[in-house]
Amino acid sequence: MKALLVNPWIYDFAAYNFWIRPLGLYKIAEWLWERDIQFSLVDALSPFKAPGKLQRTVVKRPEVLRAIPRQYSRYGISLDDFVQLIRKAGPFDVAFMTSSMSYWYPGVTEAVNIIKNINPDAFVILGGIYATLWPQHAQGKSGADLIVEGPFEGQASAICDMLGIPKEPVRTRKKWYELGLHDGLSYSGTRTAQGCPFNCTYCGSRKISGPFKPREPDKILNELLYLHKIGVQDIAFYDDALLVDFESRLKVVLDGLARHNVSFIFHTPNGLHARLIDSKVAYYLKKHKFKTIKLSLETTSPARQKATGAKVTNEAVKEAVTNLLKAGVTSESIGIYLLAGLPGQEAREVEESIRFVKSLGVRPYLSEFSPIPGTPEWHKLEKEGILSEDTDPLLTNNTVFFTLYSKITGEDWKYLNKIRLKA
Ligand code: SF4
The missing domain is CATH 3.80.30.20 (tm_1862 like domain)
Incomplete structure (x- = not known):
């Protein structure tokens, strides 16, 4: 069994590196280590200085954002570098991907797409904020095979069953920083x-x-x-x-x-x-x-x-x-x-x-x-007919929601x- 850990890009009108680190993925790395499972990390948001700018590539604005006349970009490493890193990680059986802001989900779908192209048999597990707040949307749009809602620990046992990996540790846990995951910045x-x-x-x-x-x-x-x-x-x-x-x-x-x-x-x-x-x-x-x-x-x-x-x-x-x-x-x-x-x-x-x-x-x-599904503020907006369960998360982007609503x-x-x- 070999695993890949992935932190995808940000897609937004603006983004800045305020000391971004994928702490959730680091915890999964520790969990894999203590089950003696080999893994590699591909972090699309590293290495970039903080506080500072992230590398930016202007991309086509999704149709649903047509009312916002601003440049829309992918932030993080280049597509080519990402593909190279995935290839370098070699064949893997499972990919654990995290997600942050729900309205950055195009970064998730892009990353899943690339992973599946390079490694069609890999089982992709998506967790993090987007997966937790928009599980149905993530199920339908991300391309991931499994959506994990809420903290990973809650579903770790079921994931072990699914992947056939030991439920209990087989060696002493090492911390993420002892596993060489820090990028040296x-x-x-x-x-x-x-x-x-x-x-x-x-x-x-x-x-x-x-x-x-x-x-x-x-x-x-x-x-x-x-x-x-x-x-x-x-x-x-x-x-x-x-x-x-x-x-x-x-x-x-x-x-x-x-x-x-x-x-x-x-x-x-x-x-x-x-x-x-x-x-x-x-x-x-x-x-x-x-x-x-x-x-x-x-x-x-x-x-x-x-x-x-x-x-x-x-x-x-x-x-x-x-x-x-x-x-x-x-x-x-x-x-x-x-x-x-x-x-x-x-x-x-x-x-x-x-x-x-x-x-x-x-x-x-x-x-x-920016409205968050399931919160009282969201329900208020639902009652007003502004939001519904069919709302595209892109519309909850702070810039977009603020401008439109x-x-x-x-x-x-x-x-x-x-x-x-x-x-
Ligand atoms: S619940 Fe309130 S105090 Fe706690 S993190 Fe959220 S906004 Fe902050």
Whole structure:
């Protein structure tokens, strides 16, 4: 039995490498290793510097996106390089492919197509975010033989039965970084927990990752120490809830690094919970060189904050920013995420949110809302007749959905970005 692990391309109007790493595939590599199954990894999004641009190839815009007059591209390595890597991996029996944003699915179908052309008998298993949120679409469109919804562990046993591989490990697990999977660039990603204890009405975390499940701090520390040894300097935390139980989780890891006299530059591209940044947490973030600190506010409307899950308040963000600045974090390191284009949201609400963030002396970042199947926000849009189970995931692309269905016009958007960037 030989396996191939594949991270496909991004297809979008824009994409940027904010320390992208296929952590889910790395876990499958560890799982295969402990069952003594040979594997190779083909990562279409490596090696590219981070933060930085990904290689881009303009491609034909799918028909369903004809109303968006912008260049549409494939991001990642070239098609030729991808084909060469698949050929170099040699014949394989099974391919495990991950997927990220649902509206990047053309990258998945392209990759499955190439794999099947080169190796027609290979059994392709597709997991990840797209497979979890759009299983029927993935079943019909991706070309994969099996769609895995939710965390891989939930279906590992059935996959063993299907492929005839041992259910129990036959040798001691090795971690992905010990298996030579790191591409040699000076950054990596890690996760201190799966999932999030909150449940916001626009978020797919629960469905994608399952319930909140922290990892043992010792294991995270060992991972970071190893990565440091092989030259990694920048670490991005992929967590949805990094600061939850700070004392017994992240603090233990950071103290451990200090004991070993090891440091990194840390980044939190996923927003942190402002309520959890007290003066001690702020001190730790400063001391341990957290350079990219993003907080999630989404909106300053108290009514909408409450209605969407009550994860944050304006006061909490104000206090978190004050604590960070007092601890010596520079204002350039702090960014606040705001959502634009939520169902029923007017430009005025976004403008007020931008002005609030700017009044704190830090930078607002606007994300266009993208609806996620199964969430309360999705159901609202379904009731309005905007979405249905036949909707093409391409239409949920943040740029597309925002342009076609939000209450915010192109002119509003220009104005909002102007005030966002104004000194
Ligand atoms: S706090 Fe963040 S990750 Fe958690 S449910 Fe809300 S939006 Fe999702």
